[in-house]
Amino acid sequence: xxxxxxxxxxxxxxxxxxxxxxxxxxxxxxxxxxxxxxxxxxxxxxxxxxxxxxxxxxxxxxxxxxxxxxxxxxxxxxxxxxxxxxxxxxxxxxxxxxxxxxxxxxxxxxxxxxxxxxxxxxxxxxxxxxxxxxxxxxxxxxxxxxxxxxxxxxxxxxxxxxxxxxxxxxxxxxxxxxxxxxxxxxxxxxxxxxxxxxxxxxxxxxxxxxxxxxxxxxxxxxxxxxxxxxxxxxxxxxxxxxxxxxxxxxxxxxxxxxxxxxxxxxxxxxxxxxxxxxxxxxxxxxxxxxx
Numbered sequence: 004x005x006x007x008x009x010x011x012x013x014x015x016x017x018x019x020x021x022x023x024x025x026x027x028x029x030x031x032x033x034x035x036x037x038x039x040x041x042x043x044x045x046x047x048x049x050x051x052x053x054x055x056x057x058x059x060x061x062x063x064x065x066x067x068x069x070x071x072x073x074x075x076x077x078x079x080x081x082x083x084x085x086x087x088x089x090x091x092x093x094x095x096x097x098x099x100x101x102x103x104x105x106x107x108x109x110x111x112x113x114x115x116x117x118x119x120x121x122x123x124x125x126x127x128x129x130x131x132x133x134x135x136x137x138x139x140x141x142x143x144x145x146x147x148x149x150x151x152x153x154x155x156x157x158x159x160x161x162x163x164x165x166x167x168x169x170x171x172x173x174x175x176x177x178x179x180x181x182x183x184x185x186x187x188x189x190x191x192x193x194x195x196x197x198x199x200x201x202x203x204x205x206x207x208x209x210x211x212x213x214x215x216x217x218x219x220x221x222x223x224x225x226x227x228x229x230x231x232x233x234x235x236x237x238x239x240x241x242x243x244x245x246x247x248x249x250x251x252x253x254x255x256x257x258x259x260x261x262x263x264x265x266x267x268x269x270x271x272x273x274x275x276x277x278x279x280x281x282x283x284x285x286x287x288x289x290x291x292x293x294x
Contacts, residue, residue, distance in 0.1 A: 013275040026225040032072040034231035055287035095213025115204035123161035139170025166198040211241030231260035239272040
């Protein structure tokens with residue numbers, strides 16, 4: 004049972020910190036602003052969440068409002084439909100300024116784009132050569148079983164989603180083995196999220212480094228970050244490091260978003276929890292009302 008967010012000490016500290024000035028509001032997208040869907044293309048942001056974000060933007064209380072997502076930034080903006088926000092896509096590897104036409108990739112990752120694409124193409128060929136029972140299907144499964152694996156090319160990174168497989172854990176083991184095989188000796192990095200595996204360039208850029216960069220670039224004293232997945236924990240931990248570093252930055256607030264698939268580390272590293280996307284909407288509306 005979740006208590007009202009307004010009744011928590013964390014919420015009162017957040018409001019006071021924002022009122023003091025030099026604050027930023029940031030969030031993940033999938034699983035936080037948007038319910039997790041069977042495929043990324045089926046995702047949507049509830050109108051209540053979008054309206055709450057618009058209210059907070061119009062309040063003028065934030066030096067920056069940014070969405071930090073594993074999606075490409077143009078894809079993220081297309082889903083959220085708020086072009087006035089800053090979008091940091093591919094976990095911070097690409098930056099799409101408010102109302103800009105094209106994102107700018109981090110210089111360090113551009114050279115790895117062909118390597119990531121080649122690794123995904125080979126992983127796709129190898130995985131689709133497996134019998135369907137390796138993913139939990141019956142031996143007599145028709146050719147449509149291949150659609151249970153979704154290969155998402157995000158330019159600088161690539162993902163393999165196995166959510167639609169009948170046995171997700173079996174599918175994970177098979178997909179992980181194949182991705183490890185095709186990325187061996189390339190230096191490419193494999194990360195995991197909610198029923199998804201991702202191939203990334205071997206650079207130290209993640210949601211945590213993205214938040215640190217935002218805090219320094221905008222001279223923030225306070226930064227709020229909402230997230231639901233293991234990749235968001237990088238952001239939560241970065242807020243703690245910013246606090247410990249001293250200087251202008253004073254307070255970070257990690258808002259964990261619960262789900263049946265939530266990694267335990269989200270709970271362990273969050274300052275407070277809200278109950279799914281509905282809880283995010285409630286938090287944003289309560290915040291707008293207090294500001």
